[in-house]
Amino acid sequence: MLRNLSVVAKRSNSTAATLLKTPLYDCHLQYGGKMVPYAGFEMPVLYKGQSHIESHNWVRNKCGLFDVSHMLQHKFTGSEAAALLQKITPIDLSKLPINSSSLTVLLNKNGGIIDDCIITKHGEQDYYMVTNAGCREKDTAFIKQEISDFGGNINHNTFEGTLLAIQGPKAKEILQKFTNENLNEVVFGQSKYLDLSSIINSQIHLARSGYTGEDGFELSIPSDNSVQAKEAQDFFNILINEYPEVVKPIGLAARDSLRLEAGMCLYGHELTEELTPVEASLAWLIPKSRRVEESNPFNGSSKILQQLADRTTFTHQRVGFLSKGPSPRDNNKILDKEGNEIGYITSGSPSPTLGGNVAQGYIKRGLHKSGTEIDIEIRGKKRPGVVAKMPFVPNNFYRG
Structure with missing residues (x-):
């Protein structure tokens, strides 16, 4: 670890x-x-x-x-704040109740993930967002440019x-x-x-x-x-x-x-600017109301909605893995049982709760189903593993 x-x-x-x-x-x-x-x-x-x-x-x-x-906190206010946030993320703020939050992703023009973030709605013109520490310079430059291009009544501040x-x-x-x-x-x-x-x-x-x-x-x-x-x-x-x-x-x-163990992503590992939410198995972040591009376009929506409609338009998808022996680490190769390279690990760890190891990575579509047996190349040796559903350990969120 x-x-x-x-x-x-x-x-x-x-x-x-x-x-x-x-x-x-x-x-x-x-x-x-x-x-x-x-x-x-x-x-x-x-x-x-x-x-x-x-x-x-x-x-x-x-x-x-x-x-x-170390996470960066943001405040967005103004009559155009919601519209700006709905351009740079696939969230639907009209469906989010006051004083509620949602995970979403900042998207570049090609639908790649600039960062994952949490947006909280405090009012129709008042939003709070938390982004990752390692992306703070990139995120703030991106948001500043998007606001400049968008125009309108938008106030954006970051605070520690x-x-x-x-x-x-x-x-x-x-x-x-x-x-x-x-x-x-x-x-x-x-x-x-x-x-x-x-x-x-x-x-x-x-x-x-x-x-x-x-x-x-x-x-x-x-x-x-x-x-x-x-x-x-x-x-x-x-x-x-x-x-x-x-x-x-x-x-x-x-x-x-x-x-x-909870199946959650870490930016720079599971999420990058080269990967879309669909490839990252985060299609659930895109509500039905945002899947009609003509009326609700967002950054990269053409590519992302095409991927949603036709999964053959992308080759690899994020999945979970279970394995024994040495723990998989990022960039370890994933092989099929014939020895062909079919993907790569993005992060892995021994699992204190389950025993053995848990890992995440990207694998060729068609081989992404749970139960698919694979090998992971670790320090030059093949180690057996299996594609597994996430979360590996059931979440215990309080829902009332």
Whole structure:
């Protein structure tokens, strides 16, 4: 797993002297975080006294805290904001209820994925979006250019702060201790602004979501100055110190294996600008209302809708794999039983929950059905595997 994360870290051109730090950086050092370069930030991969497997299993059974403050937060307002977002993504914001969110993708002119993102609708002219840290320069340049080309009444701002993911089956039980809001009324995909006891003196944005497949929340905590940053740190510390039998800080290693078991994509691995949502098995992100190009065009819609209508127009598709032995890693070749190359791995990991390995990759259509036996070439040797449905571990999202 550490090897796999080091590949991701190499995508950043930052040196140790230029790495950014999140508002929770000192907390990571306090709890023995092993810090590594990740998407231009210095981030914890593991914490002292925890193995990767222990961290992973803790989140599956209790409650883990993930610092995801390296993600970039955006605000779009104005009468043309929705129209702009519906040009650069395939989302249908008219179908999204107020204070609800949806996964979607930023698309280039050819339908390739610039980044995946979460868009939350706070009002008909008010939208909140979170994008990946490693794509922040590319994303902001793309959005700026699209707004310039589009014109109209659109205001776009990005902002930094503390983003804290509280994940696991005990997440709601713990967070409920700090608010008078009934969290049972906030289901997966919904959000709201609320107060967190007297610890944080400004409202935080709470979303019931996450990147682990478990129930949980992501909290956007204002950290515009040292006082607010200290409040976020105090809240992080209180969660850990007052509930040590339930809550632990968790690093990047477990975050990656958890999202893999949940069948979730990692940008730069499963998603790139050369791949469309259809090839990435994300066609479900394109609602029926956006599949009539004449009335609802979006970037790359001609190509994407053609792929939806005729699957023979593309050659490879994202699928999951199970295997034994050494874990598959990105760029390992996928072979059929005759030894012909038929695809490639995009990411893989030992599975603490299932045993064996889980992986994702792209395979030739026609060979993408679950149960298809394949070989994965790892360090010059063929290792048997099988195409498998995702998620590998059932999701436990709270839906009321």
